[in-house]
Amino acid sequence: MTIVVNGQRRDIVPDWTGMKLLEELDLSRERIAVERNGEIMNQETFASCVLSAGDVIEIVRFVGGG
Amino acid sequence: MEKSFTIAGRTFRSRLMIGTGKYATFPQMRDALEASGAEIVTVAVRRVNLDRKEESLLDYIDLNRFFLLPNTAGCQTAEEAIRTARLARAAGLSNWVKLEVIPADNTLLPDPIATVEAAKVLAAEGFVVLPYTTDDHTVARRLLDAGCAAVMPFGSAIGTGLGLTSPDRLARIIEVVGGQAPVVVDAGIGAPSDAALAMELGADAVLVNTAIAKAGDPVQMARAIAAGVEAGRMGYQARRIPKSVVASPSSPTAGRVGGA
Numbered sequence: 001m002t003i004v005v006n007g008q009r010r011d012i013v014p015d016w017t018g019m020k021l022l023e024e025l026d027l028s029r030e031r032i033a034v035e036r037n038g039e040i041m042n043q044e045t046f047a048s049c050v051l052s053a054g055d056v057i058e059i060v061r062f063v064g065g066g
Numbered sequence: 067m068e069k070s071f072t073i074a075g076r077t078f079r080s081r082l083m084i085g086t087g088k089y090a091t092f093p094q095m096r097d098a099l100e101a102s103g104a105e106i107v108t109v110a111v112r113r114v115n116l117d118r119k120e121e122s123l124l125d126y127i128d129l130n131r132f133f134l135l136p137n138t139a140g141c142q143t144a145e146e147a148i149r150t151a152r153l154a155r156a157a158g159l160s161n162w163v164k165l166e167v168i169p170a171d172n173t174l175l176p177d178p179i180a181t182v183e184a185a186k187v188l189a190a191e192g193f194v195v196l197p198y199t200t201d202d203h204t205v206a207r208r209l210l211d212a213g214c215a216a217v218m219p220f221g222s223a224i225g226t227g228l229g230l231t232s233p234d235r236l237a238r239i240i241e242v243v244g245g246q247a248p249v250v251v252d253a254g255i256g257a258p259s260d261a262a263l264a265m266e267l268g269a270d271a272v273l274v275n276t277a278i279a280k281a282g283d284p285v286q287m288a289r290a291i292a293a294g295v296e297a298g299r300m301g302y303q304a305r306r307i308p309k310s311v312v313a314s315p316s317s318p319t320a321g322r323v324g325g326a
Contacts, residue, residue: 030122060157
């Protein structure tokens with residue numbers, strides 16, 4: 001099934017959890033925050049979500065800035 | 067003489083806040099942060115790059131030593147800034163946010179009205195809001211009334227290194243705020259003398275990024291600006307002489323050789 005992550009369409013397997021997605025993206029050890037279908041959540045909460053077709057996900061982290 | 071200052075009940079020793087943007091490398095950034103003696107360090111919030119594994123900024127910042135202050139840089143509307151602040155909080159470090167609402171008009175100057183709107187929403191949600199704002203004392207008053215924990219007026223526009231283009235306006239903000247909350251001069255500082263002047267006017271702290279990150283020697287400049295902040299703060303506390311149009315000699319007028 002298809003989801004959108006950071007503006008990109010991604011094909012994933014049904015029943016993937018947020019944790020699985022983060023592992024696939026090599027982000028499980030990064031400090032991040034997530035917005036899923038407009039709902040903002042922390043990493044732990046997202047990890048336990050079961051993803052749905054059409055989910056629109058934003059994953060952000062901290063970068064250099066003033 | 068009080069050495070430290072307090073924001074939202076948290077006490078800090080260093081009056082230099084430092085940004086993490088624009089450094090040539092992460093190791094150089096780490097060294098400059100160390101040299102600055104700063105405790106509060108700003109960071110931005112951006113999408114993770116899914117196409118390419120990038121180094122992580124946080125690998126170069128010791129969170130036991132530095133207090134991270136996420137900003138809403140890049141947000142052009144109150145709505146965007148509120149969303150970014152909520153994301154920053156969801157990352158799980160704190161509920162502090164440096165609020166920036168900067169329209170896309172190439173000036174990099176903040177939208178004061180949108181900033182007040184966003185500040186009201188975020189303060190009501192329990193954020194500790196440090197707003198980047200104009201040098202207008204009425205806007206500063208409105209931001210504090212909205213529940214901000216400090217006000218952060220610009221010295222001049224971000225990255226310009228023009229220093230304090232309107233020191234009188236900053237002085238007025240400091241006077242109007244009257245110690246109710248910290249005033250942090252943020253943006254436009256280019257050299258240690260700019261930082262010192264901000265502190266001499268009575269600012270509680272300064273926030274510097276470009277002046278350090280883009281200096282010829284960022285580590286040395288970090289030390290220099292830290293020294294400027296200290297010098298300015300000490301000078302403010304020592305209560306300088308007034309400026310006078312009338313000259314007065316420093317050496318005695320009596321007892322000159324050959325004179326009357």
